[in-house]
Amino acid sequence: MGFISENIDKALGAVEKGRENMDYSPQSREVGRVLSVARGVARIEGLGSVRSEELITLGVGVPGMALDLLEDSIGVALLGSNTGLRAGDEAVPSGQVLSVPVGESLLGRIVDPLGNPLDGGPHPETFETRVVESEAPPILMRAPVDTPMASGIKVIDTLIPIGRGQRELILGDRQTGKTAIALDIILNQKKGDVVCVYCAIGQRSASVARVIDTLRSHGAMSYTFVVVVEGDAPSGMQYIAPYAATSMAEYFMEQGKDVLIVYDDLTRHAQAYRQLSLLMRRPPGREAFPGDIFYIHSRLLERSTRLKPEHGGGTLTALPIVETEAQNISAYIPTNLISITDGQIYLSPVLFQKGMLPAIDVGKSVSRVGGRAQAPAYRKVSGDLRLTYSQFQELEAFARFGTRLDQDTRKRIEHGLRVRELLKQDRFSPLNAAEQVVILWTVSLGLLDDIPLERISEVQEYLITKLEEGFESMERLPQAGPKDGVWAELEKAIVHHMSLWREANAAA
Ligand SMILES: Nc1ncnc2c1ncn2[C@@H]1O[C@H](COP(=O)(O)OP(=O)(O)OP(=O)(O)O)[C@@H](O)[C@H]1O
Ligand SMILES: [Mg+2]
Structure with missing residues (x-):
C-alpha cells in the first residue's frame, strides 16, 4: 500500500513540476497563403521567416521546398503532384530544412528522393535523417586519393584510372554506352566492400527498369541502392534527387565505408533546374540556364571526397553522367562539369558505330588524380x-x-x-x-x-x-x-x- 501511494506521490510531483515549466504564453505560428500555382512551382506570401530549402506543406498536404526567397513572396518547388492545390490555400512552414531518412536498411532498396519505397516493399527502417543539401566536408578533413576504384574495364583501369574519392565525368552523345560503363563499374564491386548508389534522374521508366533488372540479375543489389525520379515527376523532385541520394550515400561514407555514386544524368538535372528557375522568373543566362547552374553542380560534386583516417577514412566516388549533343563537348553544361570533375571519360558515337566497344575516345579522356591510386604494375x-x-x-x-x-x-x-x-x-x-x-x-x-x-x-x-x-x-x-x-x-x-x-x- 505504502509502495503504491509513494509512487502516486512521485507521479503527481512530476506532473506538478511539468506544469510549472510549461509555457502558457500565446504561441504564434506563421501560416502563409498560396498566391499562384504553375507547373511544379507555387508562389506563396505571408511567410517572413522561412529559410532557403525549408520544407513547407501546402494545401491539403503537398510538400514543397522554399527555393526563391524574395522580400514579399517565396517561390516553392513542389515535391508532389499539384492537383487540388489552388491560390488561397494555406502554406505551413515546418521550421526544418528538407531532409531524408538514411541508414543501412536502404541497401537493396529502390526509393524516391524522399526515401519512399518504389519497389513495393515497406518503408526502409531508418533511425536517422540527413539534410538534403548538407555541406561538403571541409578541406582539413580531406585526404588525397590513393586507392583505386577498380572498374574491371581494361581501357579505364589502364589509361583513365579512377581513385576512391574521385569525381570522374562520363559524357557522350545519346546511346553511346554511358549507362553501360557506370553499371559495369558497379557490378565490378561485387567481390569488394564498396557501397553503390545509382541515382536515376529524369529517365524513362523503361530505361530505369532495365538498369534495375541488370543490377538484380547480376546480384549487385546486396551492396547497392537505387534512387529514382522519373522524367514525368515534378521538376522539384528531379532537382533534389542527386542531393538526396548523396545524403543517403554520405551516411555510409561517415561509417568509414567506400561509396560509389552514379548520377544518370546531370543533363536532365540541369534541365529540371532551368525549368524551375524560368517558372520562378529568374533571369535566364546562357542557353536559358540560370546564372547559378555552375554552382548547383559544383556544390553537389564537392561532396565527393576521401576523408582522413581520423574522420573514419570513408570515401565517396562520383560518376556523374552527362549527355552531349552532336559530340559537342564544349556546350555549356558539359564544359561546366568537365571543369568541376577530376577527369572525364568521353564516349564517341563514331567508335560506337565501328563496334569499338566500349566506345571510349582515349585522346579526349583523362583522369587527373587516379594515376596516383593506380597499382604499380600498370x-x-x-x-x-x-x-x-x-x-x-x-x-x-x-x-x-x-x-x-x-x-x-x-x-x-x-x-x-x-x-x-x-x-x-x-x-x-x-x-x-x-x-x-x-x-x-x-x-x-x-x-x-x-x-x-x-x-x-x-x-x-x-x-x-x-x-x-x-x-x-x-x-x-x-x-x-x-x-x-x-x-x-x-x-x-x-x-x-x-x-x-x-x-x-x-x-x-
Ligand atoms: N561494351 C559494350 N559492348 C556491347 N554493347 C554495349 C557496350 N556498351 C554499350 N552497349 C550497348 O549499347 C546500347 C546503349 O548503351 P547505354 O544505354 O549504356 O547508352 P547510353 O549512352 O546510356 O544511352 P542513353 O543516352 O539512352 O542514356 C545498349 O544497348 C548497350 O547494351
Ligand atoms: Mg543512359
Whole structure:
C-alpha cells in the first residue's frame, strides 16, 4: 500500500513540476497563403521567416521546398503532384530544412528522393535523417586519393584510372554506352566492400527498369541502392534527387565505408533546374540556364571526397553522367562539369558505330588524380601505351591515303591494331588487375603482333586461363614494381603458353 501511494506521490510531483515549466504564453505560428500555382512551382506570401530549402506543406498536404526567397513572396518547388492545390490555400512552414531518412536498411532498396519505397516493399527502417543539401566536408578533413576504384574495364583501369574519392565525368552523345560503363563499374564491386548508389534522374521508366533488372540479375543489389525520379515527376523532385541520394550515400561514407555514386544524368538535372528557375522568373543566362547552374553542380560534386583516417577514412566516388549533343563537348553544361570533375571519360558515337566497344575516345579522356591510386604494375605495362596508341591512330589515318609504307610504319600499325583489339571489351566481362596486367604485358612485348586480329580475344582468354591455373605469382602481380623479378618469370610463362597455343593452332 505504502509502495503504491509513494509512487502516486512521485507521479503527481512530476506532473506538478511539468506544469510549472510549461509555457502558457500565446504561441504564434506563421501560416502563409498560396498566391499562384504553375507547373511544379507555387508562389506563396505571408511567410517572413522561412529559410532557403525549408520544407513547407501546402494545401491539403503537398510538400514543397522554399527555393526563391524574395522580400514579399517565396517561390516553392513542389515535391508532389499539384492537383487540388489552388491560390488561397494555406502554406505551413515546418521550421526544418528538407531532409531524408538514411541508414543501412536502404541497401537493396529502390526509393524516391524522399526515401519512399518504389519497389513495393515497406518503408526502409531508418533511425536517422540527413539534410538534403548538407555541406561538403571541409578541406582539413580531406585526404588525397590513393586507392583505386577498380572498374574491371581494361581501357579505364589502364589509361583513365579512377581513385576512391574521385569525381570522374562520363559524357557522350545519346546511346553511346554511358549507362553501360557506370553499371559495369558497379557490378565490378561485387567481390569488394564498396557501397553503390545509382541515382536515376529524369529517365524513362523503361530505361530505369532495365538498369534495375541488370543490377538484380547480376546480384549487385546486396551492396547497392537505387534512387529514382522519373522524367514525368515534378521538376522539384528531379532537382533534389542527386542531393538526396548523396545524403543517403554520405551516411555510409561517415561509417568509414567506400561509396560509389552514379548520377544518370546531370543533363536532365540541369534541365529540371532551368525549368524551375524560368517558372520562378529568374533571369535566364546562357542557353536559358540560370546564372547559378555552375554552382548547383559544383556544390553537389564537392561532396565527393576521401576523408582522413581520423574522420573514419570513408570515401565517396562520383560518376556523374552527362549527355552531349552532336559530340559537342564544349556546350555549356558539359564544359561546366568537365571543369568541376577530376577527369572525364568521353564516349564517341563514331567508335560506337565501328563496334569499338566500349566506345571510349582515349585522346579526349583523362583522369587527373587516379594515376596516383593506380597499382604499380600498370605503370610498367601501360608506360607508353597511350603514346604508341595515339601515334598509331595518326599513322592509320595516313595509311588510308594508300601511301607506300616502310617496314617500320607497317609494324607499328600492325601493333596498334592489336592494342586496339585488346582494348575492346564486352559488357559484363570484368577483368581483375592481374588479368589486365598479363594481357597488356603480352601485347607490349609484341607477342601478339603476328596473331590474326580475329583471334586476339581467343588468345586473351587462353592466356588468362593458363596463367590463372599455373602462374603462382598471379596474385601479387599488380603490386610488382618495375624492377621486380616477377616480370621475367611472367614473360617466360607467357612465351611458353604462346608457343603452346601456336603449336596447337598450327596443327589444327
Ligand atoms: N561494351 C559494350 N559492348 C556491347 N554493347 C554495349 C557496350 N556498351 C554499350 N552497349 C550497348 O549499347 C546500347 C546503349 O548503351 P547505354 O544505354 O549504356 O547508352 P547510353 O549512352 O546510356 O544511352 P542513353 O543516352 O539512352 O542514356 C545498349 O544497348 C548497350 O547494351
Ligand atoms: Mg543512359
